[in-house]
Amino acid sequence: MKIKLGKYELEKPVALAPMEDVTDLGFRLICKEFGADIVYTEFVSSEGLIRSARKSVNKLLTNEKERPVGIQIFGGDPNVMAEAAKIAEDSGPDFIDINAGCWVPKVASRGAGAGLLKDLKQMESIIRSVKNAVSIPVTLKTRLGWDSNSITIFEVAKICADAGLSALTIHARTRDQHHDGEANWDWIRRVKEVSELPIIGNGDIKIAEDAIEMFEYTKCDGVMVARGAISNPWIFKDIKFLMQHGTLPPAQTFQERIDTCLRHLEMEIELKGERRGLMEFRKYYHGYFHGIRNGSALRSKLVRLETLPEIKKAFSEWISSGQEFMENQSAQESLSPSSPSFSQV
Ligand SMILES: Cc1cc2nc3c(=O)[nH]c(=O)nc-3n(C[C@H](O)[C@H](O)[C@H](O)COP(=O)(O)O)c2cc1C
Known part of the structure; x- marks a missing residue:
């Protein structure tokens, strides 16, 4: 129907x-x-x-x-x-x-x-x-x-x-x-x-x-x-x-993850201002950066940053440090709903 x-x-x-x-x-x-x-x-x-x-x-x-x-x-x-x-x-x-x-x-x-x-x-x-x-x-x-x-x-x-x-x-x-x-x-x-x-x-x-x-x-x-x-x-x-x-699409590249994350973050900042936008955005990093090598290190770095330029710099440094996206890593690895902490309504 x-x-x-x-x-x-x-x-x-x-x-x-x-x-x-x-x-x-x-x-x-x-x-x-x-x-x-x-x-x-x-x-x-x-x-x-x-x-x-x-x-x-x-x-x-x-x-x-x-x-x-x-x-x-x-x-x-x-x-x-x-x-x-x-x-x-x-x-x-x-x-x-x-x-x-x-x-x-x-x-x-x-x-x-x-x-x-x-x-x-x-x-x-x-x-x-x-x-x-x-x-x-x-x-x-x-x-x-x-x-x-x-x-x-x-x-x-x-x-x-x-x-x-x-x-x-x-x-x-x-x-x-x-x-x-x-x-x-x-x-x-x-x-x-x-x-x-x-x-x-x-x-x-x-x-x-x-x-x-x-x-x-x-x-x-x-x-x-x-x-x-x-x-x-x-x-x-x-x-x-x-x-x-009948099959899954190719996994998104690391660059796509960064681009989407930044686009989303910029929208949040536009809606809420930089400080609140960044604070409230922290819950989303996990979704964008699971399934990558040292992803948890990247995420712990991101959640400590307080301005958009700092976040952008962190991404550039991450890329230039040669961290490589593991294309074939299963996205399921991080799909446990318990990973980020949310108030559950
Ligand atoms: C963080 C969070 C906030 C939620 N807020 C709402 C809400 O505002 N209204 C609502 O109907 N359900 C809310 N729910 C329940 C979800 O819409 C959904 O019914 C529930 O999580 C089960 O779906 P899932 O197994 O796909 O997570 C919330 C769930 C979570 C995890």
């Missing part, structure tokens, strides 16, 4: 997941360039939006080049969510995504995010309020249930379909699993068998082959990658190439 998001009709799309502190505009544009078909903002607080809190409003920034882009909002109050959805719509995204999966206690314990899995009536009310408030498509991203004793994904899928949502993303874990253990794709497959809604599968796509396997095993309509994209932003290119040609 194609996924329709306004004027976009997407067949087997590969989406970049919403990730707090990760999927800002700069990172989204890089992933888009590599082939991500759908991108999402970090989650935005509905309460923050209606109070015009700067942090929330800043997250609404999107760009023509990244379309279709969704703004993800979270909250536990139907009226506030409706108002926030309108504010988000006014900033020009292609769709609104409702977060019904965040396990973090300060969100879930207030009846937002995964907290909605404990109160499906309230979830339905939020879905309907948001849907009525905006004229662009609405989607929802959720988990299997609150815990293994309360799997609610079938009910949630029905609520979403009845309310006319455009797609449902299933992160195939329960709320109490956080990001631990394995995602259980069986549930995605089972929901797909009975639901009329387009289903986007999410959870544990770490390398390109996993995406193909998820499509084949679950028959889902789209797949979504989160931590695998932080570990390797080229994963979208790998997945698309594998889907088309």
